[in-house]
Amino acid sequence: MATTSCDVAIVGAGLGGCFLALLLGRRGHRVVVIEQGPAIPSAGADFLKPPGLRVLARHGLTGLVERQGLKRDxxxxxxxxxxxxDCRFPGGFLIRPYxxxxELxxxxxxxxxxxxWFDTAIDDLTQDEGRIEELKLSDGRRLRAGVVIGADGTRSAIRQALGIDQVTSLYDRLLMRVATVPLTAGMAQLNRLYFSSEGWLAYLYPLNRDQGRVFVGLPPEDDKEIFEDGMPxxxxxxxxxxxxxSDAFDVLQPASWHQIKISSLRVSAYHRGNAALLGSAAFACHPMTGMGMSYTLHDAEILADVITAAAGDGDLLDRLLQARYEPRRQxxxxxxxxxxxxxxxxxxxxxxLRAFxxxxxVFGTSAAESPEIPRMRARVRVPVPQLI
Ligand SMILES: Cc1cc2nc3c(=O)[nH]c(=O)nc-3n(C[C@H](O)[C@H](O)[C@H](O)COP(=O)(O)OP(=O)(O)OC[C@H]3O[C@@H](n4cnc5c(N)ncnc54)[C@H](O)[C@@H]3O)c2cc1C
Structure with missing residues (x-):
């Protein structure tokens, strides 16, 4: 089969891969995205917080993504x-299924x-002097690219091929279950996140006008007992x-609950030669932060700038990635x-509350880096419990 050439090959058509492809495509780069699945991924996050919304606004996408999403604050x-x-988000955050x-x-x-290119994955790749030269795909196709981006999730094949070390830590004290249920008045009113001193959590929020999402987190030993014994x-x-x-209890009964295991991921480098990692291939944090997508969108912006500035010069690309992208690891x-x-x-x-x-x-950046943030502390307030 013939070999195709492109400026940038992106492995993985999740949020990170698609957004970077869009930014590079707009700047005239020839981009090929390789996705192992038959379509873009269907499972993922629901919340896009203010930093991510600001990234999309910089690229004229706010109207498009907010049109059918739900805005909450x-x-x-x-x-x-x-x-x-109560944690308030100035300008609001967006709820929109991943x-x-x-897809937008x-x-x-x-x-x-x-x-x-869907339904195809990396079978093998050739490297020369630390640069990825050619990708061999499972469907027999070959791809040569000036830059290769591993946006291929937590088990990244590109990361493995580059020999970048990783440390994955499973949050093994908390097993997550998620269900999509009919919307109740309580969910429509407010996003509510409940914790218990017995090691449980429950998060209830609206997805759209008809449906809500419920996350239940529980100790693994309880999971076995609860989900085997049933809903009561x-x-x-x-x-x-x-x-x-409490209006949600009735709709939880018939729901179908999917289990999600959650891990953090830290890696030893974000780039090697002409290849870089993006999104969940580079890092994963606990979803309680709600910031994974926002950081990934900002990282894609940095990568698009670096790749464009390097203009096909391999040495310059390496230096720019080191200077402008590696600091994101910190x-x-x-x-x-x-x-x-x-x-x-x-x-x-x-x-x-001390850790919060x-x-x-809210802002996805530390107060030390952004002087206007300390004033916002006042907006996180403790509501007076209602006396019934
Ligand atoms: C339970 C949970 C809840 C979360 N909630 C939030 C939230 O509310 N807000 C938020 O901002 N973030 C949240 N996150 C984090 C967010 O999901 C990630 O930051 C985001 O999905 C990263 O996107 P990505 O494109 O890097 O990876 P992914 O979405 O994982 O996409 C990777 C893609 O690569 C493809 N792929 C993998 N291997 C190969 C291969 N070898 N060849 C070709 N293709 C391949 C996969 O099929 C997939 O399509 C949550 C995460 C979890 C686990």
């Missing part, structure tokens, strides 16, 4: 049934001439700490540490 946190804080969000960006890519046990456990969302490490702190403290309300950082949680 508050999450109310509870501990053992009592409200402990597939819909990525994918559709924009088509207008920029980006090629998507689950509802009994939730009743112990879920207070202002920023991501801070977010991963923050996610670890939230996951370690949520059973203890005082420890959780509005700068990272």
């Amino acid at each position: 508050t999450i109310r946190y509870y501990h053992d049934g009592e409200p402990i804080q 597939r819909e969000l990525v 960006i994918y559709t924009c890519c088509a207008m920029e001439g980006v090629d998507f 046990v689950l509802i009994d456990m939730l009743k112990r700490f879920v207070t202002d969302s 920023v991501h490490r801070q977010l991963i540490d923050y996610g670890d702190a939230l996951a370690a403290t949520f059973t203890d309300r005082h420890a959780y 950082r509005p700068d990272l949680h």
